Amino acid sequence: MTEETTDFTADLERIAGARLLCVGDAMLDRFIYGSVDRISPEAPIPVLQIQCEQAMLGGAGNVARNLSALGTESCFLTVLGRDEAGRMLIGLVGEETSIEAQLLFEENRRTTVKRRYIAGGQQLLRADDELVAQIAPASVADLLSRAETDLATSGGLILSDYGKGVLTDAVVTRLIEMARAAGRPIVVDPKGADFGRYAGATILTPNRKELAEASRLPVGTDAEVEEAARKIIESCDVAMVLVTRSQDGMTLVRADAPPLHLKAAAREVYDVSGAGDTVVAVLAAGLAAGIPVERAAELANLAAGIVVGKAGTAVATPGEILNAQHATSLMSMDRKTVPLSTAAETIRGWRTHGLKIGFTNGCFDLLHPxxxxxxxxxxxVCDRLVVGLNSDASVKRLKGEDRPVQSEAARAAVLGSLASVDLVVIFAEDTPIHLIETLRPDVLVKGADYTVETVVGAEIVQSYGGRVVLATLEAGFSTTGTIGKLTGGKLTGRKA
Incomplete structure (x- = not known):
């Protein structure tokens, strides 16, 4: 009876437990913001009055940063120059606790720096400071040795190729061989017109322009994109291609399945810098977590729609992705619905202000008085109330094949509209034990049809000094009864 929907909550929690090896070209992204009030008397160009500057991890570093935003651990392998930009990158990587940085250095190498000058929300100019050169043989040997060690514990391999010299042909070939031998998925953000150098990869993520150059075919329509991607699959010995198509969304092409066309999820495009890095990170994290590629691609599409609405090389958090999913399915943004990791962080903030946290849970299908x-x-009985909401799959197991009537997105949105509810956390398990252990509420509330001894999680809450409250029930209301009236008593599901 429920509308078709995708439960991304469990997927995001699984992604947070994954680990990846990310190898590629790192660079420093600098954003110089200011205002333009006049044209230079020296040349017909605007004069930028600089107001502030910002430095961010760029290239493969931005991929690792996006993994960190998802809660995914990574080993980040790259080669830098011993220069000011390299030192700044060391500091920026050090701020990301989920990244295990294995940074190699070469004396004569120059760390790539991209400077973007911005005024009024528009990029005026990009200036690149770089020297493209292949890494030295000693660096190749060191990098490959470290990668082989890390692949024993990482769930997948990312190759972020910006063509700056870290991913030489020999390095790419050997990394793919090692990952295949370890049974790890290999996600490649390709560069150049020869995709054959990535033979053996699981999936490539070219943009439309890169696909056209590599396939030498037109890529204007869905059919043309599919044909070009299939040519790459057949001629370059890769399993899949995920094409990013800007305002036209994404297209996933597999050798043995029909194409999957995903509509663009962005509501407003502000800055496309680093959006491809976000796609690679989310897709790879999904595959490393064992999520089917179709679902991983949908998550990547949602994440890309988020980051292009931000300034600079941005990231997408699990909470933002979940909100974007619910916004897509309901055409409204429910900002109270967050994944468990975000809820835990929010509650830590509440507790610093001395607020008492309450928790209750249920299916809440067809909300009634x-x-x-x-x-x-x-x-x-609390200052902030968190509601644990059973996912669609969980409700189906508990209540029967005809349930839920409303999707988890719809149920979460209705709960979020109530002033009494401060946060909604969707969980995929049959009980909220994991939520209770993680959030450690001060008050656990259930209906008076339970006893304290039968309330799930009661012993946990009482063990650290919390209390259990049994709420008075309103007689005459139940979801099962409501559905029975609507269906003339023809209900196969179990009692709500």
């Missing part, structure tokens, strides 16, 4: 009363009572 009984539900509303329970939530209102729960909110009265």
């Amino acid at each position: 009984g539900h509303v009363s329970l939530l209102a009572q729960a909110r009265k």
